[in-house]
Amino acid sequence: MKKAKWLVPTIYIIFLMLPIYWLLNMSFKTTTEIINTYTLWPQEFTLENYKKIFTDSTWYNGYLNSIYYVVMNTVISVAAALPAAYAFSRYKFVGDKHLFFWLLTNRMAPPAVFALPFFQFYSSVNLFDTHVAVALSHCLFNIPLAVWILEGFMSSVPKELDETAYVDGYSFWRFFFKIFIPTITAGIGITMFFCFMFSWVELLLAKTLTAVAAKPIAATMTRTASTSGYELGLLAAAGSLTIVPGAIVIYFVRNYIAKGFALGRV
Amino acid sequence: MNKTVNQKAWFFVIPVFVLVAFNAIIPLMTVVNYAFQETFGNNVFMWEGTRWFKQIMLSERFHASLGRQFLFTFIILFIQIPLGIAIALTMPKEGLGVPVCLVLMSMPLLIPWNVVGAMWNIFALPDIGFLGHSLNALGFDYNFTQQIGDAWFTTILMDVWHWTSLVVLLSYAGLRSIQPAYYQAAEIDGASRWAVFTKIELPKMKKVLTIAILLRFMDSFMIYTEPFVLTGGGPGNATAFLSIDLVKMALGQFDLGPAAAMSLIYFFIVLLVCWVFYTLMMRNEEKS
Numbered sequence: 001m002k003k004a005k006w007l008v009p010t011i012y013i014i015f016l017m018l019p020i021y022w023l024l025n026m027s028f029k030t031t032t033e034i035i036n037t038y039t040l041w042p043q044e045f046t047l048e049n050y051k052k053i054f055t056d057s058t059w060y061n062g063y064l065n066s067i068y069y070v071v072m073n074t075v076i077s078v079a080a081a082l083p084a085a086y087a088f089s090r091y092k093f094v095g096d097k098h099l100f101f102w103l104l105t106n107r108m109a110p111p112a113v114f115a116l117p118f119f120q121f122y123s124s125v126n127l128f129d130t131h132v133a134v135a136l137s138h139c140l141f142n143i144p145l146a147v148w149i150l151e152g153f154m155s156s157v158p159k160e161l162d163e164t165a166y167v168d169g170y171s172f173w174r175f176f177f178k179i180f181i182p183t184i185t186a187g188i189g190i191t192m193f194f195c196f197m198f199s200w201v202e203l204l205l206a207k208t209l210t211a212v213a214a215k216p217i218a219a220t221m222t223r224t225a226s227t228s229g230y231e232l233g234l235l236a237a238a239g240s241l242t243i244v245p246g247a248i249v250i251y252f253v254r255n256y257i258a259k260g261f262a263l264g265r266v
Numbered sequence: 267m268n269k270t271v272n273q274k275a276w277f278f279v280i281p282v283f284v285l286v287a288f289n290a291i292i293p294l295m296t297v298v299n300y301a302f303q304e305t306f307g308n309n310v311f312m313w314e315g316t317r318w319f320k321q322i323m324l325s326e327r328f329h330a331s332l333g334r335q336f337l338f339t340f341i342i343l344f345i346q347i348p349l350g351i352a353i354a355l356t357m358p359k360e361g362l363g364v365p366v367c368l369v370l371m372s373m374p375l376l377i378p379w380n381v382v383g384a385m386w387n388i389f390a391l392p393d394i395g396f397l398g399h400s401l402n403a404l405g406f407d408y409n410f411t412q413q414i415g416d417a418w419f420t421t422i423l424m425d426v427w428h429w430t431s432l433v434v435l436l437s438y439a440g441l442r443s444i445q446p447a448y449y450q451a452a453e454i455d456g457a458s459r460w461a462v463f464t465k466i467e468l469p470k471m472k473k474v475l476t477i478a479i480l481l482r483f484m485d486s487f488m489i490y491t492e493p494f495v496l497t498g499g500g501p502g503n504a505t506a507f508l509s510i511d512l513v514k515m516a517l518g519q520f521d522l523g524p525a526a527a528m529s530l531i532y533f534f535i536v537l538l539v540c541w542v543f544y545t546l547m548m549r550n551e552e553k554s
Contacts, residue, residue, distance in 0.1 A: 006363075008356040012434075013370050016427065019389040020373065022396045026388055038394055080281040087278035092271045099279065101544060106290050108540050110488030112509035113529040116516050117293035140289040143282055201378045203491050218380045222495070236388065239381040246376025247369075254365045257372060257435060 020243070026236035034232045049237035059238065062217035065131065066200065067245065069214065072135035074195040077142040078150075078188065085150035086176070090159065103144040111204045114140070119208050129211045137209055138199045145198065146191050153187025186256050193253045200246065217242060300526035318527035328528060330503070331511040332535075338507060339486045342425045346482060347475070349426070350433025355467070357438055368438075371431040383495025386424045390496075410497065414504040417497050421505050424492060429482060436478045440471035473550050480543040487536055508532055 026034060027049055028042040037043070053059040087093070088100060118137055119128070127133040161183065165175040181188070207219040221238050250257065301318055303311040322328050357367050374382070392398035392409045397420075401408040410420040444466065452462050490509035493499065499506035499514070506514070512532065516525035 005356050006358070008353055009358070009363075009367055009371075012353050012430075013367070016371065016374055016431070018396065019385050019427065022389045023385045034394060038399055040396075076285070080285055083278035084282040087275035090269060090272075091275035092269045093273050093275040096275075099283070101541070103282070103286060104540070104544065105537055106286055108484045108488075108536050109290070109533060110490075110509050110512075110529075110536065112488065112490050112512045113297065113533055114289075114293050115513065116522075116525075117296035118289075120296060121293050136285070137289060139285050143286050147282060197376055201376065203378060203380045218378045221384065222380055232388065235384060239377075239384055242378050242381050243373070243376070247373065250369055250372050250376060254369050257368055 023236050024240050026232055027240045029233055031231060031233050046233075049233045050241075052234060053238055053241065058220060059217075062215060062220035062238075063241070065210075065214050066206075066216040066218070069131040069134040069138070069206070069216070070196055070199040072131060073138045073142060073199045074192050076135060077139055077146045077195045078192055080139075081143055081146035081150055081191070082181075082188075085147050085154055086180070088147065088151045089154035090162070100147075103147055107141045107144040107148075109140070111141075111202070115204055115208045118205060122209055128209065129213050131214045133209045134206050134214060134216070135199075137205045138202060140205075141202075142195045142198055146195055149191045149194060150184070150187055153184050153190075157183055190253055190256045193249055193257075196249055197246065297526045297529050300522045301530055304523055314523060318523040319531070322524055322527045322531060325524075327511070328531075331506055331508050334504075334506070335487065335508045338422070338425075338489075339483060341422055342429070342486050343479065343482055345422070345426055346430045346433050347479065350430050350478070351437050351471070351475075353430070353434045354437035354441055355463075357434070359442075368435070371434055373431075374428050375431055379491035380495050382424065382428055383492040386420065386427075386492075387496050390420050412501055414501060417501055417505050421493050421496060424496060425486065425489070428492065429485070432481065433478045436474040437471055440474035441467060444470050473547070476543065476547045476550060480540065480547065483543065484536065484540060487539075 025041060028045050028047070029039075030044055030046050030048070033039065033043060088096060122128050122133045122137070127136075157180070161179065162175065165179050170179070203216070203218040203222075206216045207222070210216065210219065217238065221235060299311075302314055302316070304314045358364055377385070387395075389395045390397045390410050392402055392411075398408055398410070407413075408416050410416040448466050449462070452466060457465070488509055489507055490513065493505050493507060494510055494513075497505045499510045503511075512525060512528055515521050515528065
């Protein structure tokens with residue numbers, strides 16, 4: 001029993017890695033090899049697919065656009081959520097519970113419900129096809145999430161910390177920036193990670209709100225799939241590259257990730 | 267924590283309130299607008315009352331996609347929650363294995379959803395995909411683009427692949443918060459492995475598991491991109507879950523009235539279920 005314990009996670013990880021391996025495998029193959037033969041690893045190893053993505057501006061601009069609005073959204077979400085989460089974790093005020101639930105309902109709202117009205121709304125305020133539009137629209141689900149996680153982390157900081165600081169003559173804002181924020185850095189890091197993640201993986205709204213100038217990589221991929229025949233190798237290469245930013249950020253937060261997924265509530 | 271009453275706290279909440287309201291209330295009002303009226307374009311509207319709601323509530327198409335949605339959500343919850351707990355229980359608790367497990371298991375969560383769909387499409391293709399090819403080589407007649415059962419199997423397997431890690435990470439975080447003293451006490455009492463699980467581990471995980479179920483319910487109920495890329499809702503309408511059906515109606519056929527009414531009913535169902543979970547969760551939190 002004891003010896004076989006590592007078996008379960010190992011099998012699970014192999015199961016997780018198989019489709020990813022298959023995607024990588026495809027990305028190093030030529031289109032003819034993909035269509036004509038079934039091979040477990042590339043017979044004619046090629047970097048053509050990657051070369052195309054790094055030299056064709058419609059492709060690499062997709063990545064830049066995505067990263068641009070994702071970073072913008074992360075900054076907006078966390079900056080707005082910090083004071084709000086503090087208020088929810090420390091004070092009682094009229095309508096606080098209702099407001100908190102209302103925020104969460106937006107995390108629950110199916111994006112499909114909002115796709116069309118978002119398109120009309122952002123067109124009418126002349127923000128259609130801008131990075132700002134996507135960054136703002138992703139606030140719909142990222143701000144509630146950020147408030148939720150930060151509130152969890154802040155509630156685990158004892159209130160005595162605030163009180164001692166006031167006794168020591170700190171003003172509120174000085175306390176907030178000099179003492180409070182440094183004590184919850186891990187929480188802020190994890191929140192940024194989550195905002196990054198959910199903005200990075202979302203496609204429906206990002207696709208609806210953009211046409212050319214701010215088109216995300218995911219939309220470039222789906223449009224390529226439907227227009228230029230079926231260049232599987234190229235699609236696989238583009239897909240493999242979308243995994244990279246996630247893998248990088250996940251490495252930085254690896255020690256806090258479990259706590260973060262529990263929304264700071266462990 | 268005992269909180270002090272302070273109405274000025276509202277000022278802290280204003281930025282969040284404005285940003286979310288900007289995104290939520292205005293578009294939601296547009297949906298409400300469409301749901302009660304008929305439009306022929308050019309901003310000409312005619313009052314229709316509850317006609318679209320009645321039409322949707324009575325339509326077999328809506329019943330079918332709602333049924334598929336509930337079935338899908340129940341199946342994936344039924345698989346992912348126990349599986350996630352089981353994996354979390356067997357994960358290493360210290361050493362190099364911990365970060366390796368955490369990083370590798372989190373990978374699927376960070377892949378854009380359309381890439382997840384595309385990846386599984388390539389992976390499951392009967393002729394050139396590893397899964398499809400292997401299953402056919404083993405003698406199964408597998409083709410997810412043509413057979414309903416296979417399409418469901420692939421969609422569920424994809425979702426298990428994509429999201430079980432979330433449950434694992436949550437359960438793992440819950441398990442890590444248990445003090446070693448509990449385990450030592452159980453050992454002295456000669457408690458069985460099963461007793462340790464049901465009396466110590468499960469109660470400690472209750473809070474995180476509620477979050478896990480809540481998140482998995484919400485996200486699986488609004489699933490769109492992955493099955494859309496994988497199966498396109500097909501074969502026929504076999505995997506057209508609520509969101510896929512809704513987008514088809516709103517953007518494909520431009521039936522704005524019925525689509526808006528359906529959006530509201532859809533949203534209402536999600537709200538209702540989540541409210542129940544949320545209340546349970548808050549009660550748990552107040553108890554502890």
